[in-house]
Amino acid sequence: MTLRKATLIVLAWNRWDLTRKCLDTLKATDLSGAEVIVVDNGSTDETPQALKAYSWARVITNPSNLGFVRGNNIGIVAADPDSDVVLLNNDLEFRQNDWLQRLRACAQAVPDAGIIGCRLRLPDGRLLHAGTFIVPDTMWGQQIGSLEKDFGQYSVTREVEGIVFACAYIKRELIAKIGGLSEDFQSYFEDTDYCLQARRAGFQTLLCGDVTLVHDEHGSTQGDGAHFDHIFQESREAFRKKWHKSLDSRYTHEVFWQSIMNFPTGYAMSCRELLRALDQLGVRATYRYAYGPKTPFYLLEPESSGDYLMEVIRGRHEPRRPPLSVVYGQGDVFWRNRGHRKVGFTMLEVDGFPKDWVAEANKMDEVWVPTEFNRQGFLSSGLKRPIHRIPLGVDSNYFHPGIQGFPNPTGEFVFVSNFEWGERKEPWLLLKTFNDEFSSEEPVRLLCKIINVDPMKSIRNEINKLQLKATGGKISFLLNREFPHYQLGAFYRSGDCFISAGRGEGWDMPLMEAMACGLSTIATDWGAHTEFAHDGICFPLKVRKTIPAVAKCPYYEGFSWADPDPEHLRFLLRYIFEHQDEAKAKGAAAAREMAEKWTWRHAAAKIIARMEALAG
Amino acid sequence: MVMAESASAEEVARLEARVAKLERLLADRSRVLRSLARGLCEEDLVTLSRLESGLPPLLRSDAGSLVWRDTTRLTSADVERTMTALWRAVAPFHGADEE
Numbered sequence: 001m002t003l004r005k006a007t008l009i010v011l012a013w014n015r016w017d018l019t020r021k022c023l024d025t026l027k028a029t030d031l032s033g034a035e036v037i038v039v040d041n042g043s044t045d046e047t048p049q050a051l052k053a054y055s056w057a058r059v060i061t062n063p064s065n066l067g068f069v070r071g072n073n074i075g076i077v078a079a080d081p082d083s084d085v086v087l088l089n090n091d092l093e094f095r096q097n098d099w100l101q102r103l104r105a106c107a108q109a110v111p112d113a114g115i116i117g118c119r120l121r122l123p124d125g126r127l128l129h130a131g132t133f134i135v136p137d138t139m140w141g142q143q144i145g146s147l148e149k150d151f152g153q154y155s156v157t158r159e160v161e162g163i164v165f166a167c168a169y170i171k172r173e174l175i176a177k178i179g180g181l182s183e184d185f186q187s188y189f190e191d192t193d194y195c196l197q198a199r200r201a202g203f204q205t206l207l208c209g210d211v212t213l214v215h216d217e218h219g220s221t222q223g224d225g226a227h228f229d230h231i232f233q234e235s236r237e238a239f240r241k242k243w244h245k246s247l248d249s250r251y252t253h254e255v256f257w258q259s260i261m262n263f264p265t266g267y268a269m270s271c272r273e274l275l276r277a278l279d280q281l282g283v284r285a286t287y288r289y290a291y292g293p294k295t296p297f298y299l300l301e302p303e304s305s306g307d308y309l310m311e312v313i314r315g316r317h318e319p320r321r322p323p324l325s326v327v328y329g330q331g332d333v334f335w336r337n338r339g340h341r342k343v344g345f346t347m348l349e350v351d352g353f354p355k356d357w358v359a360e361a362n363k364m365d366e367v368w369v370p371t372e373f374n375r376q377g378f379l380s381s382g383l384k385r386p387i388h389r390i391p392l393g394v395d396s397n398y399f400h401p402g403i404q405g406f407p408n409p410t411g412e413f414v415f416v417s418n419f420e421w422g423e424r425k426e427p428w429l430l431l432k433t434f435n436d437e438f439s440s441e442e443p444v445r446l447l448c449k450i451i452n453v454d455p456m457k458s459i460r461n462e463i464n465k466l467q468l469k470a471t472g473g474k475i476s477f478l479l480n481r482e483f484p485h486y487q488l489g490a491f492y493r494s495g496d497c498f499i500s501a502g503r504g505e506g507w508d509m510p511l512m513e514a515m516a517c518g519l520s521t522i523a524t525d526w527g528a529h530t531e532f533a534h535d536g537i538c539f540p541l542k543v544r545k546t547i548p549a550v551a552k553c554p555y556y557e558g559f560s561w562a563d564p565d566p567e568h569l570r571f572l573l574r575y576i577f578e579h580q581d582e583a584k585a586k587g588a589a590a591a592r593e594m595a596e597k598w599t600w601r602h603a604a605a606k607i608i609a610r611m612e613a614l615a616g
Numbered sequence: 617m618v619m620a621e622s623a624s625a626e627e628v629a630r631l632e633a634r635v636a637k638l639e640r641l642l643a644d645r646s647r648v649l650r651s652l653a654r655g656l657c658e659e660d661l662v663t664l665s666r667l668e669s670g671l672p673p674l675l676r677s678d679a680g681s682l683v684w685r686d687t688t689r690l691t692s693a694d695v696e697r698t699m700t701a702l703w704r705a706v707a708p709f710h711g712a713d714e715e
Contacts, residue, residue, distance in 0.1 A: 149696065264690070406699035410707045445706070453688050460686040476706060479686070481693035490695040 003104040004172070005083040006034045009075030010057070012090040013041040013065050016050055018216060023054055025094040030101055034086075037078055041071040067231075068187040072165075073180035085175065089166040093123070093214035103169045106157055106208045114174035114203025115195055117163025118211035121150055128215055130397075131160030131207040134192055135312050136247040139240045141192055142308050145397075151404045151490040154397050155209040163205060165191035166215050177201050188232045189239040196243055251284035253611055256322030256339055258290040259329050261310060262302045266509055267329055269485055270392050272305070274328070275313055277393070277604035283611070286316040290333045324614060326368075326607075330555070331357025334364060341365045341614050345390065347374050347506035347528065349424060350549045350559035353381040357555075361385060365614065368607075370507050371531040377559075390607055391531065392507050393600035394516045398489050401518030401591045405493025412443045412474075413577055416495030416519070418510045420451040421459055423551035425502040429566055431466055431475060437570045438473030444577050447495060449478045492517045497576050497583060501541055501569055504549065504561035505529045516594035520583035522572050526562035532598055537590035539576065539583075542568040 010026070012019040019038075026036070036057040040047055042064040051059050060078055062071060072087050079085050084107060086100070096102075099118065106116050120129040130145040130153070143164065145154055165181075168191065178197050181190045195205045255278070259271040275285050287310075291297040305311060325339025331353060334344040344361050345368040353361070353374075358381050361367045367383060368390040369375050375387050408414050415434065419425040427448070434446045452459050459479055468475065483491055488510075492498060498514035500523045505511075508529035515521055515537065523533045525540035533540070542565040549556035576583045652664065 149694070151695075406696055406703070408703050408706070410703075447702075451690070453690065455688050457688075458686050474706075476702060478693075478698065478702065480688070480690050481698055482690045483693055483695050483698070487695040491699070494695070494699050 003033055003101075003108055005080060006086050006100065006104055006169070007075075007079035007083045008034055008036045008086045008088055008100070009072060009079065010036065010038045010088045010090055011041060011068065011071045011075065012038060012043060012047055012051075013071070014043045014045045014047060015090065016043070016045050016047045019047060019090040020050065022088070022090045022092050022094075023057065026088075026092075027056065029094045029097050029099060032101070033104065034100055035080065035083070037075050039071050039075045039078075041065045041067075068165075069181045069183055069185055069190045073183070076175065076180045082172065084172050085170045087165050087168045087170065089215070091216040092166060093216070095214060096212060099211045099213060102211045103208055106206060106211075107169055107171055110204065110206060112202070112204045113206050114171050114198040114201070115163065115205040116169040116171075116208050117160075117165075117205070118167050118208050118213055119145075119154060120164070120166060120215040120217075121212055122147075123214055123216055125150060127153065128217060129164055129166075130154035130209075131158075132162040132164060132192060133309075134161065134243075134247060135309060136244065136250070137312050137316065139236060139244065139247075140308070141189070148486055150212075151487065151493075152402045153486065153489070154207065155402045156397070156400065157206055157209045158397075159204050160207045161199075161205070162192040162195035163207060165194070166217075167213055168194075169208075171203075174198055174201070174203050177203075184238045184242065185235045186231050187228075188235040190235070193239060193242065196246070200246075250282055252282040253608060254284045254323070255286075255611060256319060256325040257285045257287050257313075258325060258327045258333075258336055258338070259287070260289065260291055260297075260301065261287060261314065262305045263299075264482065266507070270507075270509070271328055272307065272310055273393065273395060273600045274603060274607070276309060277600035278607060279309060279313070281601070281604050281608060283604070283608060284316075285313050286318060286322070287314045288318060290327050290329045290336050295333050295336070296330065324611060331360055334360035337364065343368060343610075343614070345369070347371070348377065348555060349504035349506045349527065350377070350556045350561050351380075351504075351546065352377045352559040353383070354555050354557070355381075358382045366610070368610070371528040373528045373530065374506070388610055390610065391598065391603050392509065392512075393598050393603040394509075394512045394594050396516055396595040396599050398486050399492075399513045399516035400489070400595065401493075401588065403489035403493045403517055405490055405495070407494055407496075408445065410443070412445045413497075413580065414495040415444070415446045415497050415499055415573065415576075416449070416492060416514070417446070417499045417501075418449040418491075419500075419502065421454075421457065421462065424504060424549075424553070424561070426564070428462075428466055429564060429569065430499060430501050431463070431468060433566050433569045434573060435466075435468040435472035435475060437573050438577075440471050440474055442473070442577075444473065446473060446475045446499075447478070448475065449481065449491070451480055453480075488513060489517050492519055495519065496580070497521065497587075500524065500529070501564050503527075503547075503564070508533075512594060512598065515587070515590035516598075518587045518591035520576060520587040521590065522569070522576070524562050524564045526564075532594075537586055537593050539572050539586070541565065541572060 038057045038059045040061045042062050076085055103116050122128045127145045127148050127150040129143045132141050132143050134141045178201050182193050260268045261271050278285050289301040292300055322339045324341045325337050326343040326345055327334050327337045328345040331346045342364045344364040347370050362384050364385055366386040368388050370391050378387055438444050492514045497520045500511040505527045511523055511529055522539045522541050526543045543562040544565045545563050546560040547563045549559050549561040
């Protein structure tokens with residue numbers, strides 16, 4: 001397959017130190033099938049003189065600084081009219097030899113692609129950019145993944161709303177259709193504008209996940225802050241006038257969403273992800289906190305999440321009587337639903353639902369639960385309203401087998417578990433069984449990440465009570481360490497097999513995330529997670545019977561949960577340790593299935609289908 | 617006698633300077649320890665103290681040798697730093713030759 005020629009356009013304005021590093025590192029990469037043009041945008045430092053030594057690049061000298069847009073357009077006009085074009089900032093550094101060939105291949109592989117960008121990393125190793133999106137309410141562009149530690153997130157090629165044009169591969173077909181960058185902008189917003197123009201013309205913007213360049217951001221615009229702020233504000237206003245109506249029209253549905261967002265709970269994490277996915281699919285959500293005074297969780301919610309999109313959704317004007325409101329939380333806050341049409345969306349870890357939840361649920365227009373397990377539980381507890389399954393999901397950008405872990409350097413096989421200490425997770429079963437089954441001489445270890453916030457409970461005492469043997473299987477503990485959610489994939493990838501051997505689950509997000517990361521998994525064969533964990537992709541742990549759910553949680557009273565079989569757990573631990581290739585293959589199959597069937601986008605699509613049905 | 621007094625004064629000055637230097641070192645050391653105590657868990661402090669005394673670190677968190685601090689307070693943590701520290705504690709001498 002012959003790839004089309006690419007003309008690389010490096011725009012430079014002063015800062016020869018950066019331009020030199022850019023060109024020197026660029027030259028060291030595979031530039032076959034490419035021509036390089038350097039557009040010197042009227043530099044007044046040593047740039048014009050120094051460029052004379054770079055005879056392998058064609059130099060175009062502008063008499064003065066024409067700005068980012070006109071400078072690049074001059075390069076586009078000068079490029080071979082049959083070639084694709086790659087716009088490059090002079091503050092880039094090239095450490096990946098095949099970056100250009102990968103971008104060319106990506107451009108060729110997707111016929112509808114018009115623009116292809118790449119991951120950008122800061123010199124200190126943090127991720128800077130994996131695509132962009134703009135929030136219509138504020139016209140404030142956001143860089144996806146920005147300032148996160150780089151563990152390999154967003155390494156799959158995907159469609160995005162925009163990219164920053166520090167590196168932009170633009171196909172000739174697109175240039176032929178819409179021309180160069182819009183000169184309505186001097187700098188800033190021209191890249192998002194161009195991507196939106198491309199979309200309007202029928203072209204996709206892609207982020208090529210297997211190319212990463214280093215970007216010393218704004219290397220050429222540091223210095224006169226007031227001047228650049230002025231340019232930024234002018235460009236933003238021009239952009240707002242041009243695109244506001246069009247961007248706002250991408251919202252085709254509306255929902256009032258009452259839940260929890262800014263606490264470290266499973267509902268809060270999944271609430272954020274559902275709202276993000278709904279936004280991407282054109283749902284304009286307005287959020288309000290469902291808990292607080294007069295509810296079982298009386299605390300007021302912290303105002304800031306540090307997540308720009310969530311703060312916009314939270315700050316939107318509250319409709320007087322929302323046409324549709326979803327309360328996503330425990331059933332005993334359904335009464336707070338303020339919608340004309342009311343949906344209660346909940347889950348529970350046992351085989352039924354408390355009477356007061358059912359009474360509240362019967363006042364809803366319909367009820368959503370993530371699983372068939374919970375649907376049956378609600379119906380058997382007396383629910384009379386329609387009930388639908390709306391699954392939760394996983395973010396396959398952050399949870400996939402390419403995420404970098406930090407494995408045990410001794411090469412021991414590592415079983416991982418992640419749980420809150422308590423009756424439902426039944427940790428003593430796992431600790432005792434593992435410690436009994438293995439000896440300390442064997443190259444295997446169990447790593448338990450434990451959370452305990454109960455002041456009446458001492459984890460040290462609890463573990464001491466188990467009388468684990470020093471000669472038995474080795475166990476390491478991480479107690480009450482809270483990792484940022486985006487880093488959890490790196491934690492799972494530090495182990496080999498994930499274990500969820502508890503008595504009941506409402507969904508089991510850690511299990512799903514570990515599966516998406518490609519770990520082999522052991523999971524109790526009972527409860528909500530059987531919705532997505534089956535023996536083709538997981539090692540189900542047999543259950544002896546169901547037993548009364550006795551725990552501190554009042555919601556469980558009168559219901560049952562599982563009694564996992566210790567002998568079968570012992571068997572599975574040994575089997576996986578001795579059949580690591582088979583376990584790995586199951587883990588790989590699980591990762592594929594999670595990415596194909598169980599993302600937040602799938603969940604949001606099901607919500608939209610129900611919203612449309614409810615609207616009649 | 618004059619010579620002896622002079623020698624004694626010199627000695628006192630030398631000792632005073634030494635005491636001042638030791639006090640400075642002690643203050644610096646206390647500051648470092650206070651900041652370590654704020655940032656590290658009990659387990660890390662034990663390991664640090666043992667290493668500084670020339671002793672090998674205790675095998676961390678293995679069954680039967682629980683030395684970590686029992687707490688109900690959640691602590692923000694970074695996966696890379698946590699896992700690197702954990703594995704180093706589990707096998708303190710693994711890969712030492714390469715470092």
